[in-house]
Amino acid sequence: MHRPSVPEADGWRHAPARWVAGAFDFLLGGPRVGGMLADRLSAWARRPRPSDVRRHAEVRYVVMDSETSGLDLARDHLIALGAIAIERGRVALGDAFAAVLRQDAASAHANILIHGIGGTAQRGGREPPEALIAFLEYAGKDPLVAWRADFDRTVLVRACREILGIDPRLVFIDLAWLLPALFRGTSCDSLDDWLAHFGIDAGARHDAVGDAWATAQLALVAFDAAGRAGMRTPRDLVAMQKAQAWLGTRR
Numbered sequence: 001m002h003r004p005s006v007p008e009a010d011g012w013r014h015a016p017a018r019w020v021a022g023a024f025d026f027l028l029g030g031p032r033v034g035g036m037l038a039d040r041l042s043a044w045a046r047r048p049r050p051s052d053v054r055r056h057a058e059v060r061y062v063v064m065d066s067e068t069s070g071l072d073l074a075r076d077h078l079i080a081l082g083a084i085a086i087e088r089g090r091v092a093l094g095d096a097f098a099a100v101l102r103q104d105a106a107s108a109h110a111n112i113l114i115h116g117i118g119g120t121a122q123r124g125g126r127e128p129p130e131a132l133i134a135f136l137e138y139a140g141k142d143p144l145v146a147w148r149a150d151f152d153r154t155v156l157v158r159a160c161r162e163i164l165g166i167d168p169r170l171v172f173i174d175l176a177w178l179l180p181a182l183f184r185g186t187s188c189d190s191l192d193d194w195l196a197h198f199g200i201d202a203g204a205r206h207d208a209v210g211d212a213w214a215t216a217q218l219a220l221v222a223f224d225a226a227g228r229a230g231m232r233t234p235r236d237l238v239a240m241q242k243a244q245a246w247l248g249t250r251r
Helices: 008-029 035-047 111-113 118-122 128-141 148-162 175-182 191-197 208-228 233-245
Strands: 061-068 078-087 090-100 142-148 171-173
Touching: 008 148, 035 142, 035 171, 061 128, 061 148, 061 208, 078 128, 078 142, 078 148, 090 128, 090 208, 128 148, 142 148, 142 208, 148 171, 171 175, 171 233, 175 208, 191 208
Parallel strands: 061 142, 142 171
Antiparallel strands: 061 078, 078 090
């Protein structure tokens, strides 16, 4: 992530990573959209990445969730994206995003029972390139927060690679790593476990926006606890989750 305090040294330190990323983009063949979509994607790509050393209350976090046609990350499709922002230490109810991506064929009935997006809604969704670019525009390059973020990262990045021809290289913060580290000794395993543990009313669940709303409330709890523990910036959270991943302590 961008470290404005020592730009020259940071540039040298991250030069190999940028070279690899550039080579990967070359192998993808570049953007696969044209016209206004290409202009919008280019404008998003030019956006600067916000500093990762601001305090939590100064950061816009984008809490996201995704719905897919199944759990096979190599084959199943991204069906919907939902997100809501946290700004100034509060969930910003007016700063939200929701999109169903148009599918050539609806997912299986059992899958529809999980996310509630019926066949008509799937076939009538937004064109995938436009929906993905709209999400990138909404998220900007702010940190993305999710529950079990590996899943959301994988499906989002795969969709961007296959549909847009880019790797967005977004920063993800995974509450499934952070919460067990911040609240040791709990026996919570799932998002519902953690919501119940803190007495959070989840409201509507099992759609992308509903799950993002529930996750955002948990994120506020995590950010408050992290701040009291001396971890006051996005950089601190990323470092903590890397340490937790190395220790293998996610529940």
